[in-house]
Amino acid sequence: MFGKNAKVDLELNRDVERLIKSGGKEQILPIVQAGEPVLRQQTVAYNGQLSKRTLAKLIDTMHTTMLEAPGVGLAATQIGLGLALAVVEDHVRDDEDDPREIAEFPFHVIINPKYTPVGEKTTSFFEGCLSFDGYQAVRKRWLDITAEWDDEDGKHHSEQLHGWPARIFQHETDHLSGELYIDKAEIRSLTTSENLEDLWCDDPVPTEAAEELGFAL
Numbered sequence: 001m002f003g004k005n006a007k008v009d010l011e012l013n014r015d016v017e018r019l020i021k022s023g024g025k026e027q028i029l030p031i032v033q034a035g036e037p038v039l040r041q042q043t044v045a046y047n048g049q050l051s052k053r054t055l056a057k058l059i060d061t062m063h064t065t066m067l068e069a070p071g072v073g074l075a076a077t078q079i080g081l082g083l084a085l086a087v088v089e090d091h092v093r094d095d096e097d098d099p100r101e102i103a104e105f106p107f108h109v110i111i112n113p114k115y116t117p118v119g120e121k122t123t124s125f126f127e128g129c130l131s132f133d134g135y136q137a138v139r140k141r142w143l144d145i146t147a148e149w150d151d152e153d154g155k156h157h158s159e160q161l162h163g164w165p166a167r168i169f170q171h172e173t174d175h176l177s178g179e180l181y182i183d184k185a186e187i188r189s190l191t192t193s194e195n196l197e198d199l200w201c202d203d204p205v206p207t208e209a210a211e212e213l214g215f216a217l
Contacts, residue, residue: 008051027064027065033133038081087107110172
């Protein structure tokens with residue numbers, strides 16, 4: 001949690017302002033791809049290093065960049081910034097029986113996030129990443145977690161997340177510790193997005209893909 005006594009880092013603030021301006025009027029930044037060192041670094045905890053105005057602009061730019069991609073989450077490392085901050089947002093699809101348990105997940109800014117599993121249940125589904133563009137792979141995740149984070153005003157939150165929102169939160173939080181989803185994915189499941197669409201998208205549970213590609217669920 002950060003508060004009124006937080007000290008702005010003027011040099012970092014200037015760097016972030018330059019980063020924001022590089023997105024132009026469209027507020028769209030390039031997304032860093034796998035292989036860039038920033039994606040493998042432990043981020044610095046956010047404790048008020050940016051002015052309130054710069055933080056608000058950064059959040060707006062990240063949100064716009066995420067939606068344009070399109071994606072359901074974007075960590076600061078994915079725009080080359082090593083701060084423990086991410087944005088997330090997802091909405092219910094038309095298929096109410098989706099086994100991935102997609103649920104309404106309103107826009108959140110998650111600062112200094114962390115999570116702990118609740119129970120021992122896991123689920124395995126195809127997952128992608130804006131920083132590993134063009135590919136997806138099956139990744140096992142906790143079904144239920146306790147998610148904790150600070151918002152942009154420094155208020156601390158703790159919430160039980162289930163299903164797909166829990167997966168999104170885990171994915172983005174892992175980014176901030178230098179982990180990519182592919183690190184613990186079933187590597188034999190790795191597929192291009194085109195092949196996923198053509199071959200494996202009829203059933204979100206990757207049972208057939210596991211049998212055909214030779215990996216365990």
